Amino acid sequence: MSETSWKAHLGDRIPPDMGADIDTFAGQIALKKEGKISDVMFAETRLRRGVYGQRYDNGLRDDGTGQQPLVFPCGDLKKGPDTVWDAPGMSRLKIPYGKLTAEQMDLLADLAEEYSDSILHVTTRQDIQLHFVHIEDTVDMLYRLATVGITTREACGNSVRNVTACPFAGVCNDQSFDVTPYAHAYTYYFLGHPDVQGFGRKFKVAFSGCEDHPCGLVGFHDLGAIAVLREDNGEQKRGFKIVVGGGLGAVPVQAKVLTEFCPEEELLPLAQAVSRVFARLGEKRSRARARIKFLVDKIGIDEFRRLVEEERATLRHDDNWTRYVEDIHATAERPLRPGSAIPTENLPEGFEAWSRTNVRPQAQEGYYIATVKMPLGDFTPTQARALADLARKYTGDTMRLTVEQNLIYRWVSGEDLPSLYQALVEIGLGEAGAEGITDVTSCPGTDTCKLGISSSRGLMGEVRKRLSVIQDELHPDVQKLRIKASGCFNSCGQHHVADLGFLGISRQVGGRRVPHFNMVLGGQWTENAKSYGLVVGAVPSKRVPESIQAVTDYYLEHRASDDESFQAFIERVGKREFRNVLKPFQTIPSYEEDPSYYSDWGDPREYSIGDIGVGECAGEIVPIAEFGLQAAEQLLFEAQDLLDEKRPSEAAERGFRAMLTAAQALIRHLDHQVGEEPDDIVAQFRIHLDETEIFHDPYAKGKFANYLFAAHADSASFATADHERAHRLLDEVGHFIEASHACYQRITAQSVAAAE
Amino acid sequence: MTQANQAQKFQIKLFLENPEGLDLAAVIPVFHDLIREKQLPELLIDVADYAHVHQGPGVVLIGHGYDLYLDLREGRPGLLFNRKRDAEGGVEAVLNQGLDILLRAAARLEERLPIRVGTERVQIRAIDRLRTPNCDETHAFLQPIVSKVASRLGAVKESVRGPAGREAYTLELSVDGGKRPSELIAEVAA
Numbered sequence: 001m002s003e004t005s006w007k008a009h010l011g012d013r014i015p016p017d018m019g020a021d022i023d024t025f026a027g028q029i030a031l032k033k034e035g036k037i038s039d040v041m042f043a044e045t046r047l048r049r050g051v052y053g054q055r056y057d058n059g060l061r062d063d064g065t066g067q068q069p070l071v072f073p074c075g076d077l078k079k080g081p082d083t084v085w086d087a088p089g090m091s092r093l094k095i096p097y098g099k100l101t102a103e104q105m106d107l108l109a110d111l112a113e114e115y116s117d118s119i120l121h122v123t124t125r126q127d128i129q130l131h132f133v134h135i136e137d138t139v140d141m142l143y144r145l146a147t148v149g150i151t152t153r154e155a156c157g158n159s160v161r162n163v164t165a166c167p168f169a170g171v172c173n174d175q176s177f178d179v180t181p182y183a184h185a186y187t188y189y190f191l192g193h194p195d196v197q198g199f200g201r202k203f204k205v206a207f208s209g210c211e212d213h214p215c216g217l218v219g220f221h222d223l224g225a226i227a228v229l230r231e232d233n234g235e236q237k238r239g240f241k242i243v244v245g246g247g248l249g250a251v252p253v254q255a256k257v258l259t260e261f262c263p264e265e266e267l268l269p270l271a272q273a274v275s276r277v278f279a280r281l282g283e284k285r286s287r288a289r290a291r292i293k294f295l296v297d298k299i300g301i302d303e304f305r306r307l308v309e310e311e312r313a314t315l316r317h318d319d320n321w322t323r324y325v326e327d328i329h330a331t332a333e334r335p336l337r338p339g340s341a342i343p344t345e346n347l348p349e350g351f352e353a354w355s356r357t358n359v360r361p362q363a364q365e366g367y368y369i370a371t372v373k374m375p376l377g378d379f380t381p382t383q384a385r386a387l388a389d390l391a392r393k394y395t396g397d398t399m400r401l402t403v404e405q406n407l408i409y410r411w412v413s414g415e416d417l418p419s420l421y422q423a424l425v426e427i428g429l430g431e432a433g434a435e436g437i438t439d440v441t442s443c444p445g446t447d448t449c450k451l452g453i454s455s456s457r458g459l460m461g462e463v464r465k466r467l468s469v470i471q472d473e474l475h476p477d478v479q480k481l482r483i484k485a486s487g488c489f490n491s492c493g494q495h496h497v498a499d500l501g502f503l504g505i506s507r508q509v510g511g512r513r514v515p516h517f518n519m520v521l522g523g524q525w526t527e528n529a530k531s532y533g534l535v536v537g538a539v540p541s542k543r544v545p546e547s548i549q550a551v552t553d554y555y556l557e558h559r560a561s562d563d564e565s566f567q568a569f570i571e572r573v574g575k576r577e578f579r580n581v582l583k584p585f586q587t588i589p590s591y592e593e594d595p596s597y598y599s600d601w602g603d604p605r606e607y608s609i610g611d612i613g614v615g616e617c618a619g620e621i622v623p624i625a626e627f628g629l630q631a632a633e634q635l636l637f638e639a640q641d642l643l644d645e646k647r648p649s650e651a652a653e654r655g656f657r658a659m660l661t662a663a664q665a666l667i668r669h670l671d672h673q674v675g676e677e678p679d680d681i682v683a684q685f686r687i688h689l690d691e692t693e694i695f696h697d698p699y700a701k702g703k704f705a706n707y708l709f710a711a712h713a714d715s716a717s718f719a720t721a722d723h724e725r726a727h728r729l730l731d732e733v734g735h736f737i738e739a740s741h742a743c744y745q746r747i748t749a750q751s752v753a754a755a756e
Numbered sequence: 757m758t759q760a761n762q763a764q765k766f767q768i769k770l771f772l773e774n775p776e777g778l779d780l781a782a783v784i785p786v787f788h789d790l791i792r793e794k795q796l797p798e799l800l801i802d803v804a805d806y807a808h809v810h811q812g813p814g815v816v817l818i819g820h821g822y823d824l825y826l827d828l829r830e831g832r833p834g835l836l837f838n839r840k841r842d843a844e845g846g847v848e849a850v851l852n853q854g855l856d857i858l859l860r861a862a863a864r865l866e867e868r869l870p871i872r873v874g875t876e877r878v879q880i881r882a883i884d885r886l887r888t889p890n891c892d893e894t895h896a897f898l899q900p901i902v903s904k905v906a907s908r909l910g911a912v913k914e915s916v917r918g919p920a921g922r923e924a925y926t927l928e929l930s931v932d933g934g935k936r937p938s939e940l941i942a943e944v945a946a
C-alpha cells in the first residue's frame with residue numbers, strides 16, 4: 001500500500017499560491033538535509049514561515065546542577081546556527097486581527113493534538129502558537145492550514161508581523177469606523193511584498209477604531225493607524241492618523257505622529273513608502289538598534305516624514321492600493337439571530353457576575369460582545385472544538401482573539417447570553433473577571449522562550465490562582481487593574497502598559513542565582529497605551545504575589561480621593577515611596593534557610609540562567625538579495641530535475657524563471673522597484689545593471705547579461721524546446737546565477753569599503 | 757482505503773484509581789527526575805505545566821519521540837503516553853512499546869507519589885487523521901490489534917468505541933486484572 005501524504009490527500013483544496021510557497025519550504029528542508037543550504041540561510045527561511053526555535057534547541061539543558069547535553073537522534077544536523085534539527089520548536093500561526101472561523105478552529109484543534117502538546121496558545125499579537133513541534137511536521141501542518149486560509153508566512157523574521165486590530169472593530173460604540181477591512185487589506189497587500197523583505201528587524205502594525213480606548217494599542221507599534229473621520233465638502237471622509245516608531249523592548253518609545261490624516265486611499269501607498277524608507281535606511285548590522293524607532297529617533301520625525309513623502313512621490317502606481325475600498329463591506333459580519341435584550345429571570349448561577357465583567361453591549365442594539373477568559377492564553381483541542389460549535393450556534397461562525405490572550409464572540413443576541421455562558425462553564429471557560437486583575441497576561445518566558453530569564457508564565461499562573469480565590473472580596477478599583485509579565489526585557493508580555501507590570505531578571509545572592517522580577521507600576525493601557533510605567537524595584541519571584549497585595553493595599557489606603565486612579569496615584573507618589581513598600585519583600589534568606597527562593601515558579605530545578613540561548617525573535621539578518629539568489633538556485637535545481645524527467649519545455653521555462661528571479665534580486669538590492677513580469681524585469685536589469693556595467697564580469701564583460709537578454713528574446717519558443725535547447729539554456733542559467741552571486745559580492749564589498 | 761497499518765501516532769492512557777488527592781505540582785519534580793535519570797527509553801527533554809487549563813494535559817513530560825502527560829482530559833485523570841514520531845515496527849509493535857513505557861513511568865510515579873495508576877481500563881486514541889481517520893475501516897483494522905495489546909493487562913472484558921465525528925478514533929477497553937504496573941513490568945521482564 002503506498003503512503004498517502006497530506007499534500008496528496010488535500011489536493012486542490014490547497015490554494016496554488018500558498019501550496020507553491022510550502023513546496024518551496026519543503027524543498028529547502030530537503031536541501032538542508034543534503035547540506036546544500038547554510039544554517040543561517042535555512043534559519044531565515046524557516047523563521048519567515050513562523051517556525052521558531054525553542055528553549056534547549058542548542059542541545060543543552062540545565063538540570064538544576066549543571067548543563068547536560070540533550071543527545072538528539074539527528075547528530076550534527078542543524079536548522080540554524082547552534083540550533084539542533086530535531087529539537088522541538090514553536091510554530092506561530094498568523095491570525096490577522098485575530099479573526100478565526102469555526103472551521104479554522106476545528107483544524108487548529110486537530111493540529112495541536114497531532115503535532116504539539118495538546119495546547120493552543122493565544123499570543124499578545126492575536127496569533128496562535130503551538131509548541132514542541134518537530135520541524136519535519138511543519139510542512140504537513142502548513143498544507144493543512146492553507147486549506148482554511150491560515151498562513152504562517154512572515155509570522156516571524158524581519159518582516160511585517162501579524163497585523164493586529166481592535167477586536168471590537170465593527171461593533172464598538174466609540175469607533176470612528178470599522179478598521180477590519182483596512183487591517184485585512186494591509187495584511188494581504190504586504191504579505192510577501194518585496195518592499196517589506198529587506199528590513200533589518202521585525203515590523204509591527206496595529207489598527208485602532210478610535211483614539212481613546214486601549215484596544216488597538218497603536219502607541220507602541222512600528223506603525224499604528226487610528227481611524228479618523230473628517231468633514232470634506234459636507235461629506236464624512238475616512239482616513240487614519242498614522243503614527244510610527246513606537247515600541248516596547250528594553251527602552252519603550254511612544255510612536256510619533258507621521259500624519260494627522262491620511263485618506264483611506266493613501267493608507268497602503270503611505271505604508272509602502274514608510275517600508276521602503278525603513279528598508280533603505282534602517283540599521284542592519286546591529287540588531288539591537290534595527291527597529292524603526294531607532295531610525296525615527298536618529299533622523300527625527302520631520303526628516304523621516306520628508307523622506308516618506310519623497311518616497312511616496314516616486315512609487316509606481318498599484319491598483320491594489322485601493323481595490324479593496326470598492327468592496328469595503330466584504331469583511332463585515334452579519335448576525336445569525338435577531339437581536340434581543342438580556343433576560344432578567346431564571347439566570348444560571350454565576351451569570352450575573354460573568355456578564356458584569358465579560359459582556360458589553362454592541363453598537364447594534366440587542367447584540368453583545370462576550371469575552372472568554374483563557375487562562376494564560378491556553379486552551380485545549382476539546383475546548384477549541386466546543387468554542388467552534390458555540391460560534392456556529394450563536395454568532396454565525398466567527399470569533400476573535402485578543403491581545404490580552406482571550407477570545408471574544410461578537411453578535412451574540414441578548415437572550416442567548418445565559419445559554420452561551422452555561423456552555424462555557426461546561427468546558428471550564430466561564431470564568432468572570434475579563435480585563436481585570438485576574439485576567440493576567442504573560443509571554444512564554446522560560447517555559448519555552450530561549451531568551452527568558454524568569455518564569456513569567458509560572459508567576460502569572462500563581463498570581464492568577466491566588467487572586468481568583470479572593471477576587472470577589474477585592475475593592476472594585478483593584479479588581480479592574482491589569483497585570484502583565486514578560487520573561488525578559490524584550491517585553492513581549494507588554495508589561496510596560498500594565499497597571500502592575502513585571503519584567504524577569506536574575507540576581508546573584510551568596511554565589512547562587514535567584515529569579516526576580518522588576519516591578520513596573522502605572523503603565524497606561526487606555527488611550528492606545530499612551531504612557532509607560534515606572535520601574536519601582538526588583539522583587540524575588542517567590543515574593544511577587546505578596547508584593548502585589550502590598551502595593552494595591554497601599555494605593556487604597558493612601559490615595560488622595562476615591563477618584564484618584566492608580567496611574568495618577570503612582571505619578572503623584574513616585575518611585576521612592578514604593579521602594580519602602582517593596583522593602584519587606586526584598587530580603588532573601590540564605591539557600592540553607594529557604595531553598596525555595598532559589599527555584600522558579602512551576603520549576604523545581606535549582607534556578608539557573610544557563611539555559612538561555614540565542615534569540616530568534618528578531619530573525620537572522622539575511623539580505624533580501626541572498627534570498628532571491630537562493631530562490632533562483634532552487635528553481636535551477638527544479639529545472640534540472642524536469643530535464644532529467646524528460647520534460648524539456650517545462651525545464652526551459654523553469655530555468656528562465658530562475659534567471660529572472662536572480663535578476664530581480666539584484667535590482668531590488670540596488671533599491672529599484674520591479675514587478676513580476678519578464679519584460680519589466682529584463683528592462684530594469686538592462687537599465688540598472690547592464691548599462692551601468694555593474695553586472696559586468698571583469699573578464700567576460702557583458703557576456704552573462706546577454707544570456708538573460710537572449711533567453712528573454714527567445715522565451716516564446718520554450719514551450720516547444722527540445723532536450724538540447726533546454727540543456728543549453730540551463731547551462732547559461734547556471735552561469736548567469738554564478739555571475740549574479742559574483743555581482744552581489746562586488747556590490748557588498750564596495751558598500752562595506754565605502755562604510756569604512 | 758485507510759493507511760492505518762502505517763500509523764504511529766497513538767495515545768495510550770491508564771486512569772488513576774485515586775484521582776481525588778492528585779497534586780499536579782508534585783508530579784513536576786518526578787518528571788524532571790525522569791529526564792535526569794534517563795531511566796526511560798529515548799530522549800526526554802522538558803516539562804510543561806498546564807495545571808491552569810481545565811481538563812487539559814495537566815503536566816507534560818516532553819520527549820523527542822513521545823510525551824507523557826499526567827492527563828486531565830474528560831475530567832478523568834490518568835497517565836497518558838503520546839507517540840509523536842520515530843517509532844519502529846508496525847502498529848502492534850508501536851502500541852506494545854508504548855504500553856511498556858507507560859507502565860514503567862507509572863511504576864516510577866507510584867514509587868514517588870501517593871497515586872495509583874489503574875490497569876483495569878485502558879484508552880487508546882489514534883490521533884493521525886490522515887492514516888487513522890475516525891471511521892469504520894480504521895476501527896476494523898485497529899480493534900483486534902488494540903485488543904491483543906490490551907490483553908497484556910488481563911483478559912479483555914469489554915471494548916467500547918468512542919463517538920464518530922471530529923474527535924480522534926478512540927477505543928476504551930476494560931480488562932480482568934488489577935495488577936500493579938510494577939508487577940506487569942516484572943512479568944514482561946521474566
Ligand code: SF4
Nearest residue numbers: 443449452487488492
Ligand atoms: S519577553 Fe523575553 S522571555 Fe518573553 S517571549 Fe519575549 S523574548 Fe521571550
